Amino acid sequence: MSKHKLKLALRDAWARLLWVSGLHSLVQRCSAPRVLVLAGHCVSAPSNASLSKDMKIRAADLERILATFARRYDILTMGEAAERLRSGRLARSAVVLTMDDGYADNLTHLAPLLARLGAKATIYLETRALTERRLNWTHGLFLLLDHMGHERFVARYRALARDERGVSILEETLRLRGGDTYHIKRVLKYEVDRLDRERVLEALLSEEGLAASELCERLYLTWEQARELAREGHEIGAHTESHAILSRCSPDEQRREIEGSRDAIARELGAAPASFAYPFGREWDWDEHAARAVMAAGYTSSTTTHPGTNRPGADMARLKRVMIDEDVRLELLVAEACGGFDLLRRLGFQPPA
Ligand SMILES: [Zn+2]
Structure with a gap:
């Protein structure tokens, strides 16, 4: 068992013990x-x-x-x-x-x-x-990934982006993690130029005919x-x-x-x-x-x-x-x-x- 899994198991066992035994109310009174x-x-x-x-x-x-x-x-x-x-x-x-x-x-x-x-x-x-x-970029991203799939999304991002370093990290992530939305989002959050990101996502939404404003209206x-x-x-x-x-x-x-x-x-x-x-x-x-x-x-x-x-x-x-x-x-x-x-x-x- 990895150290992290062991810690999770300990945490869960302690929480379960407090809850099932009712000990949590005693701990609360003493805290x-x-x-x-x-x-x-x-x-x-x-x-x-x-x-x-x-x-x-x-x-x-x-x-x-x-x-x-x-x-x-x-x-x-x-x-x-x-x-x-x-x-x-x-x-x-x-x-x-x-x-x-x-x-x-x-x-x-x-x-x-x-x-x-x-x-x-x-x-x-x-x-x-x-x-x-106006939706923030994360919702635009989810909409695009849903619609295009991860591979096509990254390929189109590469075609439109000016931020060479960020795109390389994005492609590397796709290679290593495949269609993992969490990691794609993480790269777009921390590794790419954010103004370039805003521009590319806007362009892709319109290219794909996706009306982000409708989603914003609903959400x-x-x-x-x-x-x-x-x-x-x-x-x-x-x-x-x-x-x-x-x-x-x-x-x-x-x-x-x-x-x-x-x-x-x-x-x-x-x-x-x-x-x-x-x-x-x-x-x-x-x-x-x-x-x-x-x-x-x-x-x-x-x-x-x-x-x-x-x-x-x-x-x-x-x-x-x-x-x-x-x-x-x-x-x-x-x-x-x-x-x-x-x-x-x-x-x-x-x-x-
Ligand atoms: Zn928030």
Whole structure:
């Protein structure tokens, strides 16, 4: 057994033990209060059928998770949780549900589910999708790969791209990994020139006759729908304008993305957002300059996608979140929320994500 598999097995066994034995409630009582922030995108629905399963969570799974937590934890919005973390007045552990990007199912499928539970969520908007009805490049890529297949996609990318180094890495990846969408996306995310990428993907979409605007219309909220979510008591946060990888942006571009999404929400909803989430969210997807720019823009918190929980005194510009999707397992979330995984971390064991 590889070391990674052994670690996964240990993590799973510990979480299972806590859950099945009920020991998690004892661990929770003995642990200092903390905030677990859940991070999802979509609730599985016809509108998002074309998205991969790591982009969505089944309604029944989400309802069970939130109903379980509601018994022992406060369910807060990110803004409320940030206030308690900042002031140090966190009397009881809390769970926050955040949803990234701003998908239409957040209104049609998530909101009714939350209404049944009496819970509120924080929805981080990629504002250009609402304002200009323009998809970010990842959705364009998935559409193209689906339509063209990986080999033809890479061949056409080669024909249109100016970025020789990036294309070589793309071809090498296709040779080594074949039709693996994750690795193709990874190369386009980190290895190619991003302006060239935007240009080539736009050109390919039109070459293939794919109307990205129709997908955007189906997938994303409108501003009116965002206002409806806000009227129902959900918090609307910001997630940049174009879902940019902030670490790859110049300081000026960072400021435009961070302040532009703030201003769009303020204009459309009548109040500036308090909460921000870094697109993609890993520590190499943003940097110190971006973190400072977020706080300077008036946000009270910014969330990453590094797993763990948050305690009072946490750095508000780098809060941790745990991803949820169709493979979600309640016992792993409970082990994190109750402090069970932090116990392992204190013993020097880092549970793998
Ligand atoms: Zn996102």
